[in-house]
Amino acid sequence: MVRVGRAIGIGAAAAAAAGAAAAGVAADRAAADRRRLDALDPHVDFRHTPDVELVVVATDSVKLHVEVDTPDSWNVRQPTVVLSHGFCLSIPSWIFQRRALLDAGYRVVTWDQRSHGRSDVSDAEHSTIEQLGQDLRAVIDSACPEGPLVLVGHSMGGMTTMSLVRHHADLVRERVMAVAFIATSANGEGLTDLGFGPLVGRAIGQAGPRLLSRLAPHQRWLGPVRRFGKTVEDSVVDRFSYDSPVSEKLVRFTSDLILATPFEVMAAFIPAIKGMDEYESLTALVDKEVLVVNGEGDLLTPPKHSAAIVERLPGSEHVVVRDAGHLIMLEHPELVNGQLLDLISRAAVDLELGVAAGAKPRVRRFITDIARGRRVRGVRRDEAAERSQERAAKAARTKVKRAGSTRRRRRS
Incomplete structure (x- = not known):
């Protein structure tokens, strides 16, 4: 029985690790897409000086x-x-x-x-x-x-x-x-369903305040963790904040706003x-x-x-x-x-x-928002054209390199 329990535990740990790895890979891909979309708002400055x-x-x-x-x-x-x-x-x-x-x-x-x-x-x-x-x-x-x-x-x-x-x-x-x-x-x-439906959402809503209250004393230690898990954090913020492609710059701005809120404040409200x-x-x-x-x-x-x-x-x-x-x-x-x-x-x-x-x-x-949709398509079209040019240039370099190798073999 102990062996079975241990095997289940190891299996669960392996599944969790695999899930985390998959989430990380998906987040990395999403982050790469958002970085490409930074061209949507290259000159955005989120700062403002009031009168x-x-x-x-x-x-x-x-x-x-x-x-x-x-x-x-x-x-x-x-x-x-x-x-x-x-x-x-x-x-x-x-x-x-x-x-x-x-x-x-x-x-x-x-x-x-x-x-x-x-x-x-x-x-x-x-x-x-x-x-x-x-x-x-x-x-x-x-x-x-x-x-x-x-x-x-x-x-x-x-x-x-x-x-x-x-x-x-x-x-x-x-x-x-x-x-x-x-x-x-x-x-x-x-x-508080967070889009998960009433059953799962109700559990999140009920556990949320208690969990946040317990985490509150440790929030100051999460800075280094946030830096290492930035892409996963950004993907979560992106999912619950936006429903269309946005830039990494905007998602990072949003993450910093949301996570500046103390956990005890979240739990209270x-x-x-x-x-x-x-x-x-x-x-x-x-x-x-x-x-x-x-x-x-x-x-x-x-x-x-x-x-x-x-x-x-x-x-x-x-x-x-x-x-x-x-x-x-x-x-x-x-x-x-x-x-x-x-x-x-x-x-x-x-x-x-x-x-x-x-x-x-x-x-x-x-x-x-037709105008924004056009800008997104334009950025992706330009990025695709740039990638195509890079592939063509790489292929040309490879062709030249191979031709040089062929000539050297013939001389020898």
Whole structure:
């Protein structure tokens, strides 16, 4: 019996080793493909210097990091766009949107949600969606206390927006002209399935917080491990963040953002997200211009969650993007930028004409990012042509070398 158990153990270890090796090979191939796609965004700089940095103190004394960018041409009668990032992300995840909005002449406020980025880490008691809504109110009161507002939330940031709407309906009624929900949900059911289905996903969701809490004291030792397992790590991040080919540069940027989040923070917020239900909050937005955007291949907040939001907002515009995952604002930035600018324009027209968004028909559109697809095909075509030229040159060198060898043999 002992021998059998030992044999099974050895077999399991061998299978695990083989699986790890296979995963490593697959990750290496994926990494090579992403490196070739770096030509998609060769000049991308993810850094941004804000006009103003603020420290906003939340209701429980947690200090929140806030950044404000104001174009020279902006005035207080124009809208301020407030961007709220998602779970395990931070301000830099909005880099493409804040630049586009600034270029269009809008003031932009970005902030690190509590326990993320440069904001203070919260205690577990206040790691809730309700508290995040109160935090957003504090940010608005400090960074943009007057003038019209456009609220944009990605993933957990969308939940934060819903919480604000529920607790501060007066602010929404008086100042909010438009809201955008990007890859988010109004209910936490099924959000921890991670695309594995309810059975496996439920086990991951239940074990996740406990496992992360146990790993938290050892997180500082994972730096060297991350460096050695970078290609596997990138492949995991790529799978759950994107649904189309992206560059290694973008995946590495994403990995660094996500894994900068302490494990104890992940463990604290997972139960809050799972237990969230903000459907009733949406009733306060019935007469507001609302945009709902989701990726068709989003594994973390599947499309059905966006559809459930749209069902409760009769005048909303629902945009489903093909070949897009959870981090759609980084994967298809030009497309998302265009949708946000169109949203603000529609809201401005509504206000001018006195039209309530709830009186307009609901719109649902499926969009393919054709321009980006062309760039991907172009990069791969150029890379294939380069490889073909290299093979032809190598064949020519081999032919010359063989001819030389033949001549030397004949002389001898």
